[in-house]
Amino acid sequence: MENPILYTENLSVGYGADPVLRELCLQAQPGKILTLVGPNGAGKTTLLKTLMHELPPLAGAIWLDGRELERMREREIARLSAAVLTERPEPELMRCFEVVAAGRYPHTGTLGLLSEADKDIVRESMELVGVFELRDRPFTQISDGQRQRLLLARALCQEPKLLLLDEPTSFLDLRHKLDFLSLLRQLARSRGIAVILSLHELDLAQKFSDRLLCLRDGKIDRSGSPEEIFAGDYPERLYGVEQGTYDVRFGSVEPPALGGAPRIFVLGGGGSGIPVYRALHRKGIPFAAGVLPENDMDLPVARALAARVFTDRAFEPVGEAAVAQALAVLSNCEGLILCPERLGSQLAANRALLDYAGEHGLLLDRKGLELP
Amino acid sequence: MNDPRIKRYRLSFALLALLLVLLLALNAGVGSTALGGAELWRALLHREEGGMAARILWSIRLPRLLSAALLGGALAVAGYLLQTFFSNPIAGPFVLGISSGAKLLVALTMIGCLSRGLVMRAWVMVAAAFLGSLLCMGAILLVARKMRGMAMLIVCGVMIGYVCSAITEIAVSFAEDSNIVNLHNWSMGSFAGIGWGDVGFAALLVLLCLGWAMLLSKPMGAYQLGEGYARNMGVNVRSFRLQLILLSSLLAAAVTAFAGPISFVGVAVPHLIKSLFGTAQPRRMIPACFLGGAVFCLGCDLLARMAFAPMELSISSVTAVFGAPVVIAMLLRRQKR
Numbered sequence: 260m261e262n263p264i265l266y267t268e269n270l271s272v273g274y275g276a277d278p279v280l281r282e283l284c285l286q287a288q289p290g291k292i293l294t295l296v297g298p299n300g301a302g303k304t305t306l307l308k309t310l311m312h313e314l315p316p317l318a319g320a321i322w323l324d325g326r327e328l329e330r331m332r333e334r335e336i337a338r339l340s341a342a343v344l345t346e347r348p349e350p351e352l353m354r355c356f357e358v359v360a361a362g363r364y365p366h367t368g369t370l371g372l373l374s375e376a377d378k379d380i381v382r383e384s385m386e387l388v389g390v391f392e393l394r395d396r397p398f399t400q401i402s403d404g405q406r407q408r409l410l411l412a413r414a415l416c417q418e419p420k421l422l423l424l425d426e427p428t429s430f431l432d433l434r435h436k437l438d439f440l441s442l443l444r445q446l447a448r449s450r451g452i453a454v455i456l457s458l459h460e461l462d463l464a465q466k467f468s469d470r471l472l473c474l475r476d477g478k479i480d481r482s483g484s485p486e487e488i489f490a491g492d493y494p495e496r497l498y499g500v501e502q503g504t505y506d507v508r509f510g511s512v513e514p515p516a517l518g519g520a521p522r523i524f525v526l527g528g529g530g531s532g533i534p535v536y537r538a539l540h541r542k543g544i545p546f547a548a549g550v551l552p553e554n555d556m557d558l559p560v561a562r563a564l565a566a567r568v569f570t571d572r573a574f575e576p577v578g579e580a581a582v583a584q585a586l587a588v589l590s591n592c593e594g595l596i597l598c599p600e601r602l603g604s605q606l607a608a609n610r611a612l613l614d615y616a617g618e619h620g621l622l623l624d625r626k627g628l629e630l631p
Numbered sequence: 632m633n634d635p636r637i638k639r640y641r642l643s644f645a646l647l648a649l650l651l652v653l654l655l656a657l658n659a660g661v662g663s664t665a666l667g668g669a670e671l672w673r674a675l676l677h678r679e680e681g682g683m684a685a686r687i688l689w690s691i692r693l694p695r696l697l698s699a700a701l702l703g704g705a706l707a708v709a710g711y712l713l714q715t716f717f718s719n720p721i722a723g724p725f726v727l728g729i730s731s732g733a734k735l736l737v738a739l740t741m742i743g744c745l746s747r748g749l750v751m752r753a754w755v756m757v758a759a760a761f762l763g764s765l766l767c768m769g770a771i772l773l774v775a776r777k778m779r780g781m782a783m784l785i786v787c788g789v790m791i792g793y794v795c796s797a798i799t800e801i802a803v804s805f806a807e808d809s810n811i812v813n814l815h816n817w818s819m820g821s822f823a824g825i826g827w828g829d830v831g832f833a834a835l836l837v838l839l840c841l842g843w844a845m846l847l848s849k850p851m852g853a854y855q856l857g858e859g860y861a862r863n864m865g866v867n868v869r870s871f872r873l874q875l876i877l878l879s880s881l882l883a884a885a886v887t888a889f890a891g892p893i894s895f896v897g898v899a900v901p902h903l904i905k906s907l908f909g910t911a912q913p914r915r916m917i918p919a920c921f922l923g924g925a926v927f928c929l930g931c932d933l934l935a936r937m938a939f940a941p942m943e944l945s946i947s948s949v950t951a952v953f954g955a956p957v958v959i960a961m962l963l964r965r966q967k968r
Contacts, residue, residue: 337863342860348860352909353855364853364866371848371914417864
């Protein structure tokens with residue numbers, strides 16, 4: 260493994276005398292993204308502020324590029340590590356170019372005049388994150404997505420080996436979240452910059468990080484690759500989720516299932532059941548779902564939301580035995596909703612359910628129920 | 632470089648310089664004894680043998696116009712520094728009560744000295760004013776730590792200003808009769824009666840402060856992005872903030888010690904200058920605010936002298952008449968955004 264750009268030794272961070280986090284050992288590798296996740300108040304921002312030299316460590320040491328952070332001068336630190344913060348600057352009459360150029364601070368002379376070489380670096384940084392066309396716009400009049408990109412360009416202007424970002428995606432919409440993190444991913448790889456960021460979006464953390472650091476109860480609860488972290492129900496435990504579920508494979512969040520005896524049977528399959536499950540759940544109607552092969556894409560949502568779920572072996576047609584069990588539940592239901600346009604060979608056995616519903620007048624019209 | 636912005640900066644500087652020269656000439660020439668161009672020139676070149684005109688120019692008008700220019704400039708720069716410090720466009724030495732604090736201590740020192748028959752030296756006045764400024768600055772900083780929002784800060788500043796002014800009034804009313812006229816004139820603000828010695832001292836002080844401010848222009852630029860970003864770029868925020876406080880207090884103190892409290896210059900001029908230049912870059916704003924403040928105060932002093940001649944107005948009432956509407960216009964424009 261390469262030498263880390265930054266590592267900590269038994270670091271304790273916090274305000275005043277009370278540590279928020281104790282005995283942290285972490286390291287940031289060049290070209291890799293390390294993401295801090297954890298519930299609100301776990302100390303993500305406090306840790307980042309300490310790594311940024313904004314707060315003094317309460318105990319332990321931080322090593323930046325082979326030297327102890329506390330013994331370095333501000334300028335030396337600024338040449339190695341740059342930040343994107345949660346605070347939203349509103350500088351008066353400042354053009355975007357000037358905001359980015361401010362990042363040259365640790366490299367310019369006493370009066371802060373920009374040389375041609377400095378201007379080239381500003382331009383290059385702006386082009387790299389795709390905001391050069393904004394150069395003459397007033398900084399206070401651009402969108403949130405553009406603002407985050409500009410602040411990233413500003414940080415790049417410091418020519419850092421380490422980037423620290425505190426919840427950089429908080430104010431962004433979905434598209435800009437993805438854009439921003441993809442950009443970060445690409446910058447880390449192409450420039451060999453070590454990145455440490457905090458994220459609230461667990462699904463994005465899973466997809467864009469090389470390593471995750473889960474902070475909880477004043478310590479590193481777990482650390483490792485996304486595959487290691489997202490095994491089993493760890494994310495739910497990390498956040499102390501008691502209501503609802505988190506699907507680690509898709510990063511989707513579901514509310515808790517409705518209890519009680521199912522009133523409606525949903526005959527789904529191949530994704531057609533999901534909108535109906537959600538609609539029934541919203542209306543507060545407990546339902547049963549089935550019969551689905553174990554590999555059906557309806558199944559994760561059905562498992563999260565349905566009162567009962569009937570399944571059968573993956574990659575095989577649904578068998579008679581499973582349908583028989585489902586039939587017993589259907590007989591106590593107020594109706595059946597058919598979702599897929601055709602059952603096909605895999606779901607063929609479910610025809611028995613459909614026939615039963617037809618005979619007993621249980622077949623429900625989706626339109627009549629105001630369902631999708 | 633053919634950058635339109637650079638062109639705008641150059642034109643703006645040229646405009647300010649032109650106005651400055653024009654107003655300097657007007658202030659020198661206009662008065663109860665009007666001096667024409669040729670007369671003025673001769674009096675300027677021949678101080679000793681220029682007769683009446685030379686005496687008026689050298690002993691009355693020149694020290695007055697030079698102090699108006701220097702102190703006006705100093706006030707505008709002090710305002711700009713305070714606005715940077717508080718990230719608040721309506722902060723200024725007068726609205727924050729700093730000028731009034733300086734006034735209070737100068738008045739107390741003056742009464743103390745005069746009643747003992749001591750002569751006040753320029754540096755004693757400045758030192759007293761500086762102490763007063765720092766005390767009020769300290770009070771404002773305590774308030775600023777407790778609350779956010781630019782309006783509250785200003786309200787507190789105005790209150791502190793009132794308290795200081797009230798105490799000054801009380802002190803003045805207990806002063807001996809012979810002192811009152813002197814004190815009263817000064818406490819209303821005026822560029823009259825400043826001697827050459829004071830002008831020299833003020834010039835030295837103000838120009839040193841200006842140089843110091845220029846050296847701070849780089850961290851000031853970074854600070855405009857907020858404290859966190861400034862620190863991340865390598866600014867030693869604590870030392871920088873301390874320097875800003877000392878510098879703006881010193882400038883405000885110099886003005887108050889020599890000319891008394893002068894209102895609104897510190898807020899109105901930086902705003903006008905920013906609008907004129909279309910930028911807030913400190914290394915351009917500091918000299919530009921200085922020039923702008925000089926122009927503004929020269930113009931106001933001319934009006935103070937001439938509007939109801941031979942009666943003279945206090946400089947503060949003239950600057951308020953022109954400065955306050957600018958501030959109101961600025962607030963309205965911000966509201967719209």
